[in-house]
Amino acid sequence: MPTMSEPETPPFRYTAALANEIEPRWQAYWAENGTFHAPNPAGELADPDHPRHGAPKLHVQDMFPYPSGAGLHVGHPLGYIGTDSYTRYKRQAGFNVLHPMGFDAFGLPAEQYAVQTGTHPAVTTAANIERYRGQLRRLGLAYDERRSFATTDPEYYRWTQWIFLQVFNSWFDPELRKARPIETLIAAFESGEKKAPEKDWADMSAIERRKLIDDHRLAYVSEAPVNWCPGLGTVLANEEVTPDGRSERGNFPVFQRSLKQWMMRITAYGDRLVEDLDTLDWPEPVKLMQRNWIGRSRGAHVDFTVGDDVITVFTTRPDTLFGATYMVLAPEHELVDKITPVEWPNPTNPKWTGQAASPREAVAAYRAQAAAKTEEERTESKDKTGVFTGAFATNPVNGAKVPVFIADYVLAGYGTGAIMAVPGQDERDWQFAEVFELPIIRTVAAPEGFEGAFTGDGPAVNSDWLDGKGVVEAKAEMIAWLEQHGHGRGATTYRLRDWLFSRQRYWGEPFPIVYDETGLPVALPDSMLPVVLPDVDDFSPRTFDPDDADSEPETPLSRKKDWVNVELDLGDGLKTYTRETNTMPQWAGSCWYELRYLDPDNEKALVDPDNEAYWMGPRRDGDSGGVDLYVGGVEHAVLHLLYARFWHKVLYDLGHVSSFEPFRKLFNQGYIQAYAFQDERGFYVPAEEVVERDGKWFYGDQEVTRSYGKMGKSLKNVVTPDEMCDQYGADTFRVYEMAMGPLDVSRPWETRAVVGSQRFLQRVWRLVIDEETGAVRSSDTPLDAKTRKHLHRTIAGVREDMDELRFNTAIAKLIELTNALTPLPEASREAVEPLVLMLSPFAPHLAEELWAKLGHEGTLAYTTFPVADPAQLVAESITYPVQVNGKVKARVSVTPDTPEADIRAEALSAVADALSGRDPKKVIVVPGRLVSVVV
RNA sequence: GUCCCCGUAGCCCAAUCGGCAGCAGGCAAUGGACUCAAAAUCCAUACAGUGUGGGUUCGAAUCCCACCGGGGACACCA
Structure with missing residues (x-):
C-alpha cells in the first residue's frame, strides 16, 4: 500500500498537482494487483479465489476505437467514462463485471499514411495503439487488460479468417431458415432430395458440381455490378457510397462496374434480422433505421x-x-x-x-x-x-x-x-x-x-x-x-443487398482462400490459419485517374508473386495454387470482437462454449442473449451493427454460440461538440483564445463568427483529455464529463466550467483531510437525525440513478450531500465513508486515496456500495399544498400514514376562508402530492 | 419531400404516474466575509414560467393537434 507509508504526503488542498501525484500511483496499484481482472467460469482466466467468483455476471462493452494518429479529444472518452463509472458501481454492487477494451486497427488511414511515408502500417498502428492505451490508462479506466487485443493481431485475425471459412462452408436452408454446413447440401443433391436446376447431379461434371455448390455458399464469388472507385483503387460497399455517387472516404467518383468480387449472403438473413429486432433492448430510432435499411x-x-x-x-x-x-x-x-x-x-x-x-x-x-x-x-x-x-x-x-x-x-x-x-x-x-x-x-x-x-x-x-x-x-x-x-x-x-466483402487494399485480413487450375475457390483448412499478411514494398493499390471508369483493380498483394503462388497439399497431393489477393473490409474485425473478449487466449476455439454461455448466453426463454450493455455512437446504427448481427446469427446456426444476437442492450451516447471561430477571411482561429464581449466574439481585436460542430485539428477547437488531466487531474475531468448532462445527449464542451467539478472534489477532500496539517479530520461522532436521513435519501437516489445511467443526477445528489456536510462542525465517518464509496465510480483515484486515509486496506473496488436503510427513507411528515381551482391557497402537514379522508378534511378546513362557504364540487387527494379542490 | 429526436433562467441541465417549475447540481453574474491586494475558499443574492398558438384535464414542461427553430436518418424501394 503506497499511500499508507507516506507521512510527507502534501497536506494541502486537492489540486491538480496533488491529483497528478495520486492518480498514477493508483493506476500502478490497479495494474500490479490485477484489480479489474474478471474471472471466467472455465479455462485459463478462471479464478475460484476471486471476490466475484460465482457472482451474477455483467458484460459491458464500448464500441472499440480505431486508433488514429490524432489521438483522443475530450469527446471520445465520454462513453468510456460512462461505462467505466457504471461498471465500477456494478462491481461494488456485487456483480462479476466484464469490461474490456480493444482496437479496431485495420483500415485505410494507416494504409494511406504508409503510402505517403513508406512506414509500415503495422508500425504506425502499434504506435497509435500505445498512445491510446496511455491516454486511456491516464483516465483511470478499469479494463481487464488481459483481454485487450487489436484486430490486426494474427492471433485475432486467425479467428476472423476461421469465421470466414465457416461462412464459406455453409449454405442457407430456406426450409429451416438457418445456415447449415455445406456438406448437408452436397448430401441432399447426391441423394436426390434436392434437385439441381439444369441437369441431374449424377450427370454433372466435377466442375459443374463445384459451381453449383459455390452458388449456394454464404460467402461466394460473384461477377456483379459493384461500386468501382478508381481514385481509391478499390471497390466499395453500397453503404460506403454517398447518395451523390462518391466515395464516403476521399470523396472520389464511384462507377458501376461488373467485377468479380466476394459477397456475403446477408440477404438470406433479411427476415431474421428484421424479426429479431423485437427481442432487443435498443433505442427505437436505431431499430427503425435497421428496418428501413433492410427494407422488407x-x-x-x-x-x-x-x-x-x-x-x-x-x-x-x-x-x-x-x-x-x-x-x-x-x-x-x-x-x-x-x-x-x-x-x-x-x-x-x-x-x-x-x-x-x-x-x-x-x-x-x-x-x-x-x-x-x-x-x-x-x-x-x-x-x-x-x-x-x-x-x-x-x-x-x-x-x-x-x-x-x-x-x-x-x-x-x-x-x-x-x-x-x-x-x-x-x-x-x-x-x-x-x-x-x-x-x-x-x-x-x-x-x-x-x-x-x-x-x-x-x-x-x-x-x-x-x-x-x-x-x-x-x-x-x-x-x-x-x-x-x-x-x-x-x-x-428487400432493399438490403448482399454484402460486398472484398477490398483491393493491403491493410486488411487476407482471405483464407486459394484458387486451383479451374479458377474456382478452395478453402484452406483450419490448420493453415492464420494466413499471415505478408510484408510488401508498396502498400497502395494501383489508383487511377478518379474519372477513369474503365480502369481495372490491381491489389497490393497481387504484386507479391512469391506469396501469391503456393505449393500446397490440400488433399489431392502437392499442387500449385494461387492465393486470393483481395483483403477483407474493415468491418470484418468488428463483426465478432465481443466474443473474443470472453476468451482472448483460446487457441482451440474462437470462444469456449462455457465462457460464451456464461457471459452472453440467453437468460430465459425468448431472450436473445448477448452483451448486457453496448455503448457507442449512433453513426454505427446500420452498418457495423447489422454486419455483426449477421455473423453472430451464422455462428449461432452452426452451433458455435448460444446467443442469437450479439448485443442485447444498446445505448447511444451523445457527442461532445465544440464551438469553432472564423475570422473575416474564413480562416479558423484558435478557439481557446476567443473572448466574448456583448454577445459578440473576438480574437484579439478582431470580431470572429462562431459555428458549432465537431472538434477537429483544422477547426482549431480541439481540447484533449491530456490537457484536462494536466490542468485538473483525471478525476475532475471524469466528474465533469459525467455531470454535464445525460449520457445520451449531445452538448458543447466548455473548458471554463470544469472548475466546478474540481471545487466539488476539493470539498469532499476537505471533509476527510485537514488542508493545513494533512491529518484525517473525520470524526466517529454519529450523524444528527436530519443529516442521516439526507445521507440515506442520497444513497437510495444514487443507486437508482446509477442503475439507469443517469450519472449527472447522481453526481448532483452527491454534491448536494457534500454541501450539506460541509458546514457541519464535524465530518462524521458515518456520512463521509459512504460518500467516498459513492463517489468512487466517478473519481476513483481520489476515492481510493481517501479510503486509504480513512484507514482501510487495499482497494475499494470490491467494497460493497452503500445500501440505504429503508427506515431512514420514511419522511416524518408530508406537506400537502392545497389548491383551490388550480391555485395554491394553503398547506397542511400530516404524518405519512394519515388516511386519505383525514387529509381531505384537514385540507378543506385549511382553505375554508378561500371557499368562503361555497361547496366544493370535487376534492382530489393525490397521495404524497397535493390536494385539489374544485368549486 | 417523408420519418425520428430535441426546445425549461445568460449557458450546461433537474423535475417517478400529468400533481407546488429549481434548498437537484454546475458555469457565468452580483454583493459580502477573508486578504495590504489578488487568487483560492466560504456565505449570500438575483435571474425563467417551460419555442409559439390551440385542445384534453380539477390540474400540462409532461398527453393530443398545428406551426416555428435546432439536430439526425432516409430520399422515386413499387
Whole structure:
C-alpha cells in the first residue's frame, strides 16, 4: 500500500498537482494487483479465489476505437467514462463485471499514411495503439487488460479468417431458415432430395458440381455490378457510397462496374434480422433505421406477357391490379431490347415517343440521357421522364393491353426492375400518367372530392370479384388468384443487398482462400490459419485517374508473386495454387470482437462454449442473449451493427454460440461538440483564445463568427483529455464529463466550467483531510437525525440513478450531500465513508486515496456500495399544498400514514376562508402530492 | 419531400404516474466575509414560467393537434 507509508504526503488542498501525484500511483496499484481482472467460469482466466467468483455476471462493452494518429479529444472518452463509472458501481454492487477494451486497427488511414511515408502500417498502428492505451490508462479506466487485443493481431485475425471459412462452408436452408454446413447440401443433391436446376447431379461434371455448390455458399464469388472507385483503387460497399455517387472516404467518383468480387449472403438473413429486432433492448430510432435499411416489403410477383416474353413485376399492392394501365421498366432492364419493335404502332401519342423516329432510337436516346445523369440528378428532380418502348403487355387479370414504358423512376436494383403502374393508387404513377396522358382507373374508392393518387384503405372498386373488399383482404385474394391461375405468386423483397466483402487494399485480413487450375475457390483448412499478411514494398493499390471508369483493380498483394503462388497439399497431393489477393473490409474485425473478449487466449476455439454461455448466453426463454450493455455512437446504427448481427446469427446456426444476437442492450451516447471561430477571411482561429464581449466574439481585436460542430485539428477547437488531466487531474475531468448532462445527449464542451467539478472534489477532500496539517479530520461522532436521513435519501437516489445511467443526477445528489456536510462542525465517518464509496465510480483515484486515509486496506473496488436503510427513507411528515381551482391557497402537514379522508378534511378546513362557504364540487387527494379542490 | 429526436433562467441541465417549475447540481453574474491586494475558499443574492398558438384535464414542461427553430436518418424501394 503506497499511500499508507507516506507521512510527507502534501497536506494541502486537492489540486491538480496533488491529483497528478495520486492518480498514477493508483493506476500502478490497479495494474500490479490485477484489480479489474474478471474471472471466467472455465479455462485459463478462471479464478475460484476471486471476490466475484460465482457472482451474477455483467458484460459491458464500448464500441472499440480505431486508433488514429490524432489521438483522443475530450469527446471520445465520454462513453468510456460512462461505462467505466457504471461498471465500477456494478462491481461494488456485487456483480462479476466484464469490461474490456480493444482496437479496431485495420483500415485505410494507416494504409494511406504508409503510402505517403513508406512506414509500415503495422508500425504506425502499434504506435497509435500505445498512445491510446496511455491516454486511456491516464483516465483511470478499469479494463481487464488481459483481454485487450487489436484486430490486426494474427492471433485475432486467425479467428476472423476461421469465421470466414465457416461462412464459406455453409449454405442457407430456406426450409429451416438457418445456415447449415455445406456438406448437408452436397448430401441432399447426391441423394436426390434436392434437385439441381439444369441437369441431374449424377450427370454433372466435377466442375459443374463445384459451381453449383459455390452458388449456394454464404460467402461466394460473384461477377456483379459493384461500386468501382478508381481514385481509391478499390471497390466499395453500397453503404460506403454517398447518395451523390462518391466515395464516403476521399470523396472520389464511384462507377458501376461488373467485377468479380466476394459477397456475403446477408440477404438470406433479411427476415431474421428484421424479426429479431423485437427481442432487443435498443433505442427505437436505431431499430427503425435497421428496418428501413433492410427494407422488407411483402407483396406479389405478377407475370405480364409481352409477345412471347414474360415480364415479372414486383408490387406491394396486388389488390390494385385492375387499375394497372401501363407498365414501366428500368432503362437497364434486360428485356427492353428484345421487346422494342422496329416501328411505332399506329397511332402513337406523340408525347410518348421523345420525338424519335422509331422506338429503338427513342430507347437508345433515353438510355443515354439516363446514364449521363448522376444518381443524385436522377433522384433530385421528381419530374417524371420516360419513353414508350412501342410494346404492349397483357394484364393477366382482364387481358387488357397496356403500353410498356421505360423510365428512370423505376430502379433496376430493386424488386425485378419492372413495375405495373397504377396511377389511381400510387403518387409516382399518377404524376407519370399526367405527363404522358395515360388513363387512370381507381380501384380503391377514394373519399368524396379526393384528388390525386389515393394510397389509403377503402373498399375495392372497378375490380370485378374484389369489389367491396378492404385492401388487406383484397391483397390476399388476389395473391391466391394469381397463384391458382399461374400468373404470379406472393413475394417478399428487400432493399438490403448482399454484402460486398472484398477490398483491393493491403491493410486488411487476407482471405483464407486459394484458387486451383479451374479458377474456382478452395478453402484452406483450419490448420493453415492464420494466413499471415505478408510484408510488401508498396502498400497502395494501383489508383487511377478518379474519372477513369474503365480502369481495372490491381491489389497490393497481387504484386507479391512469391506469396501469391503456393505449393500446397490440400488433399489431392502437392499442387500449385494461387492465393486470393483481395483483403477483407474493415468491418470484418468488428463483426465478432465481443466474443473474443470472453476468451482472448483460446487457441482451440474462437470462444469456449462455457465462457460464451456464461457471459452472453440467453437468460430465459425468448431472450436473445448477448452483451448486457453496448455503448457507442449512433453513426454505427446500420452498418457495423447489422454486419455483426449477421455473423453472430451464422455462428449461432452452426452451433458455435448460444446467443442469437450479439448485443442485447444498446445505448447511444451523445457527442461532445465544440464551438469553432472564423475570422473575416474564413480562416479558423484558435478557439481557446476567443473572448466574448456583448454577445459578440473576438480574437484579439478582431470580431470572429462562431459555428458549432465537431472538434477537429483544422477547426482549431480541439481540447484533449491530456490537457484536462494536466490542468485538473483525471478525476475532475471524469466528474465533469459525467455531470454535464445525460449520457445520451449531445452538448458543447466548455473548458471554463470544469472548475466546478474540481471545487466539488476539493470539498469532499476537505471533509476527510485537514488542508493545513494533512491529518484525517473525520470524526466517529454519529450523524444528527436530519443529516442521516439526507445521507440515506442520497444513497437510495444514487443507486437508482446509477442503475439507469443517469450519472449527472447522481453526481448532483452527491454534491448536494457534500454541501450539506460541509458546514457541519464535524465530518462524521458515518456520512463521509459512504460518500467516498459513492463517489468512487466517478473519481476513483481520489476515492481510493481517501479510503486509504480513512484507514482501510487495499482497494475499494470490491467494497460493497452503500445500501440505504429503508427506515431512514420514511419522511416524518408530508406537506400537502392545497389548491383551490388550480391555485395554491394553503398547506397542511400530516404524518405519512394519515388516511386519505383525514387529509381531505384537514385540507378543506385549511382553505375554508378561500371557499368562503361555497361547496366544493370535487376534492382530489393525490397521495404524497397535493390536494385539489374544485368549486 | 417523408420519418425520428430535441426546445425549461445568460449557458450546461433537474423535475417517478400529468400533481407546488429549481434548498437537484454546475458555469457565468452580483454583493459580502477573508486578504495590504489578488487568487483560492466560504456565505449570500438575483435571474425563467417551460419555442409559439390551440385542445384534453380539477390540474400540462409532461398527453393530443398545428406551426416555428435546432439536430439526425432516409430520399422515386413499387
